[in-house]
Amino acid sequence: MTNELRVTVWNEYRHEKRSDEIAAIYPNGIHDAIATMLNAQPGIKAGTATLDEPEHGLTDDVLTNTDVLIWWGHMAHHEVKDAIVDKVHQRVLNGMGLIALHSAHFSKIFRRVMGTACSLKWREIGEKHRLWVTAPGHPIVDGLGEYFEVPHCEMYGEFFDIPQPDALVFISWFQGGEVFRSGACWYRGRGKVFYFQPGHETLPIYHHSEVQQVITNAVRWCAPVDVVGFREMSQAPNVQPLEKISDEA
Amino acid sequence: MTNELRVTVWNEYRHEKRSDEIAAIYPNGIHDAIATMLNAQPGIKAGTATLDEPEHGLTDDVLTNTDVLIWWGHMAHHEVKDAIVDKVHQRVLNGMGLIALHSAHFSKIFRRVMGTACSLKWREIGEKHRLWVTAPGHPIVDGLGEYFEVPHCEMYGEFFDIPQPDALVFISWFQGGEVFRSGACWYRGRGKVFYFQPGHETLPIYHHSEVQQVITNAVRWCAPVDVVGFREMSQAPNVQPLEKISDEA
Amino acid sequence: MTNELRVTVWNEYRHEKRSDEIAAIYPNGIHDAIATMLNAQPGIKAGTATLDEPEHGLTDDVLTNTDVLIWWGHMAHHEVKDAIVDKVHQRVLNGMGLIALHSAHFSKIFRRVMGTACSLKWREIGEKHRLWVTAPGHPIVDGLGEYFEVPHCEMYGEFFDIPQPDALVFISWFQGGEVFRSGACWYRGRGKVFYFQPGHETLPIYHHSEVQQVITNAVRWCAPVDVVGFREMSQAPNVQPLEKISDEA
Amino acid sequence: MTNELRVTVWNEYRHEKRSDEIAAIYPNGIHDAIATMLNAQPGIKAGTATLDEPEHGLTDDVLTNTDVLIWWGHMAHHEVKDAIVDKVHQRVLNGMGLIALHSAHFSKIFRRVMGTACSLKWREIGEKHRLWVTAPGHPIVDGLGEYFEVPHCEMYGEFFDIPQPDALVFISWFQGGEVFRSGACWYRGRGKVFYFQPGHETLPIYHHSEVQQVITNAVRWCAPVDVVGFREMSQAPNVQPLEKISDEA
Numbered sequence: 001m002t003n004e005l006r007v008t009v010w011n012e013y014r015h016e017k018r019s020d021e022i023a024a025i026y027p028n029g030i031h032d033a034i035a036t037m038l039n040a041q042p043g044i045k046a047g048t049a050t051l052d053e054p055e056h057g058l059t060d061d062v063l064t065n066t067d068v069l070i071w072w073g074h075m076a077h078h079e080v081k082d083a084i085v086d087k088v089h090q091r092v093l094n095g096m097g098l099i100a101l102h103s104a105h106f107s108k109i110f111r112r113v114m115g116t117a118c119s120l121k122w123r124e125i126g127e128k129h130r131l132w133v134t135a136p137g138h139p140i141v142d143g144l145g146e147y148f149e150v151p152h153c154e155m156y157g158e159f160f161d162i163p164q165p166d167a168l169v170f171i172s173w174f175q176g177g178e179v180f181r182s183g184a185c186w187y188r189g190r191g192k193v194f195y196f197q198p199g200h201e202t203l204p205i206y207h208h209s210e211v212q213q214v215i216t217n218a219v220r221w222c223a224p225v226d227v228v229g230f231r232e233m234s235q236a237p238n239v240q241p242l243e244k245i246s247d248e249a
Numbered sequence: 250m251t252n253e254l255r256v257t258v259w260n261e262y263r264h265e266k267r268s269d270e271i272a273a274i275y276p277n278g279i280h281d282a283i284a285t286m287l288n289a290q291p292g293i294k295a296g297t298a299t300l301d302e303p304e305h306g307l308t309d310d311v312l313t314n315t316d317v318l319i320w321w322g323h324m325a326h327h328e329v330k331d332a333i334v335d336k337v338h339q340r341v342l343n344g345m346g347l348i349a350l351h352s353a354h355f356s357k358i359f360r361r362v363m364g365t366a367c368s369l370k371w372r373e374i375g376e377k378h379r380l381w382v383t384a385p386g387h388p389i390v391d392g393l394g395e396y397f398e399v400p401h402c403e404m405y406g407e408f409f410d411i412p413q414p415d416a417l418v419f420i421s422w423f424q425g426g427e428v429f430r431s432g433a434c435w436y437r438g439r440g441k442v443f444y445f446q447p448g449h450e451t452l453p454i455y456h457h458s459e460v461q462q463v464i465t466n467a468v469r470w471c472a473p474v475d476v477v478g479f480r481e482m483s484q485a486p487n488v489q490p491l492e493k494i495s496d497e498a
Numbered sequence: 499m500t501n502e503l504r505v506t507v508w509n510e511y512r513h514e515k516r517s518d519e520i521a522a523i524y525p526n527g528i529h530d531a532i533a534t535m536l537n538a539q540p541g542i543k544a545g546t547a548t549l550d551e552p553e554h555g556l557t558d559d560v561l562t563n564t565d566v567l568i569w570w571g572h573m574a575h576h577e578v579k580d581a582i583v584d585k586v587h588q589r590v591l592n593g594m595g596l597i598a599l600h601s602a603h604f605s606k607i608f609r610r611v612m613g614t615a616c617s618l619k620w621r622e623i624g625e626k627h628r629l630w631v632t633a634p635g636h637p638i639v640d641g642l643g644e645y646f647e648v649p650h651c652e653m654y655g656e657f658f659d660i661p662q663p664d665a666l667v668f669i670s671w672f673q674g675g676e677v678f679r680s681g682a683c684w685y686r687g688r689g690k691v692f693y694f695q696p697g698h699e700t701l702p703i704y705h706h707s708e709v710q711q712v713i714t715n716a717v718r719w720c721a722p723v724d725v726v727g728f729r730e731m732s733q734a735p736n737v738q739p740l741e742k743i744s745d746e747a
Numbered sequence: 748m749t750n751e752l753r754v755t756v757w758n759e760y761r762h763e764k765r766s767d768e769i770a771a772i773y774p775n776g777i778h779d780a781i782a783t784m785l786n787a788q789p790g791i792k793a794g795t796a797t798l799d800e801p802e803h804g805l806t807d808d809v810l811t812n813t814d815v816l817i818w819w820g821h822m823a824h825h826e827v828k829d830a831i832v833d834k835v836h837q838r839v840l841n842g843m844g845l846i847a848l849h850s851a852h853f854s855k856i857f858r859r860v861m862g863t864a865c866s867l868k869w870r871e872i873g874e875k876h877r878l879w880v881t882a883p884g885h886p887i888v889d890g891l892g893e894y895f896e897v898p899h900c901e902m903y904g905e906f907f908d909i910p911q912p913d914a915l916v917f918i919s920w921f922q923g924g925e926v927f928r929s930g931a932c933w934y935r936g937r938g939k940v941f942y943f944q945p946g947h948e949t950l951p952i953y954h955h956s957e958v959q960q961v962i963t964n965a966v967r968w969c970a971p972v973d974v975v976g977f978r979e980m981s982q983a984p985n986v987q988p989l990e991k992i993s994d995e996a
Contacts, residue, residue: 176988
């Protein structure tokens with residue numbers, strides 16, 4: 001059907017194959033859990049791609065037919081080929097949305113679009129995490145309340161080395177004393193980027209209803225817009241004047 | 250029908266009654282021209298309100314049932330009652346979108362939400378005006394090209410005393426040598442605000458297809474989001490701790 | 499001496515006169531404590547002004563000779579005359595810096611320059627407060643570390659109804675479970691505005707070294723810049739074209 | 748001397764050696780002209796580095812002792828070694844300022860810190876160029892008026908594929924009908940970045956007084972701040988909780 005948002009959920013898909021504990025939470029991988037959830041939403045059609053597929057599952061055909069790419073990676077960021085990162089980068093600049101989840105803060109593609117180190121502080125003791133809404137007019141918080149909690153979460157703390165967001169949507173409180181800019185939006189070229197902190201491989205976070213709501217909202221916010229006749233972002237055309245140049249002017 | 254965006258187009262509606270020239274372009278007023286155009290769009294239902302109606306047409310009932318308010322004013326900004334401005338301001342902070350058109354840069358409500366003087370340079374000789382897209386990923390430019398032209402336009406030039414926009418969508422080039430931030434977005438409370446420069450009472454600008462496209466897109470971008478249980482923005486509640494406070498902590 | 503930054507510290511100065519407890523911390527008022535601290539810094543000369551002086555101490559002469567105005571108010575915001583707020587607003591738009599401290603979030607002048615309700619959540623149990631630096635390249639954090647703590651503080655929590663800051667410098671963690679954007683910068687007209695959360699009348703917060711460092715840095719960041727021949731921001735001049743307008747163009 | 752800002756002006760230095768016309772304007776290279784101008788300013792000490800020196804003149808020692816790096820390149824961006832770009836990138840994230848001039852929009856280092864293609868439209872017919880100030884409170888415009896003109900300039904036009912700036916300082920008008928965000932600021936890690944459009948190798952733009960003023964102001968704005976104990980941005984430390992984690996909390 002036309003006007004359906006075409007999402008590809010990318011996952012490195014290693015943790016789930018190595019750990020029974022993780023496999024119990026995400027039997028077919030985090031990507032499958034997210035894609036299944038998204039396919040239950042009206043107007044969204046989600047597929048998946050994983051690291052060990054040829055071209056990491058991100059062939060030209062897949063990328064061309066993806067409106068929004070969701071990225072989850074953790075232990076194998078360095079295995080993602082630069083040539084694929086280059087292609088994904090170009091697609092983002094030319095309109096594809098990108099949603100980076102949790103440990104994807106350190107993925108090559110997220111660091112590429114940010115231009116910063118994307119480093120942070122972290123701790124893994126399953127402490128309590130509360131996300132406060134700081135942009136209640138933003139479509140990504142549609143359906144939420146003032147805050148929501150994730151009972152056991154890996155801590156990510158400031159300083160988070162990202163550019164100042166174009167919109168800062170969530171700030172997190174952690175029990176151990178840290179804060180974190182846990183939901184943030186940026187424009188890049190014709191594309192849009194959203195980073196969202198929740199989501200750890202050993203915790204059932206992508207089954208959490210508010211987390212699912214945010215991801216669904218973010219997919220809609222990231223949707224490409226139809227600008228007409230825009231150049232490919234890699235091009236820098238030499239152009240003729242639109243106005244007559246007169247010396248007297 | 251549910252989920253229909255309810256728009257109110259407000260106009261001071263004075264120019265049209267005093268000038269045959271203007272009446273020829275907008276026989277039932279600028280508000281009617283914009284509302285008629287919007288009512289032809291799917292999912293939008295637009296009504297109107299004008300200065301000389303009781304409460305300027307902006308009763309509590311009208312405001313409560315308005316998702317997005319479009320504002321056009323020019324010669325009678327000072328006649329708008331402060332009590333109505335207060336109410337509109339509160340509605341914006343609590344989620345209603347606001348679109349300020351052209352000379353509404355000097356309206357009480359736009360100045361109120363900006364916090365600045367909103368002054369600018371101007372000139373009225375009908376020169377050529379070209380609006381360049383500077384945020385090609387923003388939904389407000391959906392359907393446009395790299396730029397569009399308005400053949401005869403009142404010039405508005407920098408410095409435009411507005412806060413730095415949360416998203417700068419258009420920058421204008423004027424034949425006489427000025428530039429202008431002519432399309433700009435801000436978040437305010439739970440509401441969203443868009444300023445759009447084109448539109449002069451003696452020129453048929455609201456019959457221009459790209460201008461109509463931008464206004465329609467802006468209405469959709471300005472739509473309220475459903476946050477659950479958010480306080481009225483005028484309230485500052487004294488709250489209990491969400492966590493146990495221990496001295497040892 | 500030339501090039502000295504001229505600061506005026508404004509205080510409503512009521513709490514200190516009514517409470518022995520507060521008077522013990524600030525014997526000559528919060529304004530005097532801050533001005534004394536600033537006068538010990540090189541290149542800064544600070545005076546004071548208070549609510550009960552004629553024109554609240556903010557005569558035309560004082561305002562004209564103030565580069566940066568620091569504002570502290572709490573119980574008597576409503577007693578500040580609108581005519582004085584108008585003048586202060588104009589001075590900010592024409593270049594004067596403004597630093598709003600703690601409960602000044604609800605002052606008339608801060609709400610005026612923000613355009614929002616500036617409401618927040620609050621609680622007064624003296625809990626622990628930790629401010630994290632989120633803009634380590636910003637001059638306001640010069641001399642600080644990754645975070646600093648204020649041992650007993652009034653809690654201010656999100657949602658804080660402010661426009662998205664032009665630079666978000668601090669995010670606060672509170673023991674009771676909230677977060678807060680506790681240091682934020684905005685441009686307004688030719689002026690600059692900084693909001694800084696720490697500072698409660700019954701707590702010796704303005705004797706805290708990091709708090710003093712931030713206020714001093716903020717004064718320097720807020721310094722006016724010398725633009726040449728800029729109009730008063732209240733003016734909207736009708737101007738001649740800078741370029742020849744030709745029909746063929 | 749302490750507190751002196753240490754600037755390194757980097758130039759690919761090829762045009763000047765190949766063209767008599769360019770050599771006539773910049774006999775010792777653009778880098779020398781800029782460094783000489785900066786060395787005449789109080790509190791600034793400028794050196795130079797060029798492409799054909801070992802390590803492009805940007806040894807570890809030079810980078811460690813550089814507070815602000817100015818970059819000019821055009822025809823040889825691709826000859827800059829990635830290993831050097833990596834080092835410069837790290838220095839920026841750890842506090843060094845970066846000023847990219849004119850055709851440096853396409854330099855590897857500017858594209859790296861932006862995360863976008865940094866492409867634009869261009870035309871080289873020496874048309875008139877007028878830069879309008881859009882942030883009159885920003886220290887980079889200190890000493891300027893509302894606008895300034897560069898009589899003959901290469902045109903750079905929108906869409907300029909950069910992230911939305913943290914502060915947009917100049918917007919340019921070009922005689923041929925285009926506009927351009929010609930002065931823009933971003934925070935990156937602990938560093939600051941400024942892009943400034945004027946400056947073409949065949950035109951004496953760096954002898955222009957307002958252009959010199961802007962570059963000098965930008966050097967001061969880009970100065971590193973002394974944050975204490977901040978980690979290297981490449982590090983992502985695993986940290987202990989600052990607060991006691993209790994299950995009841």
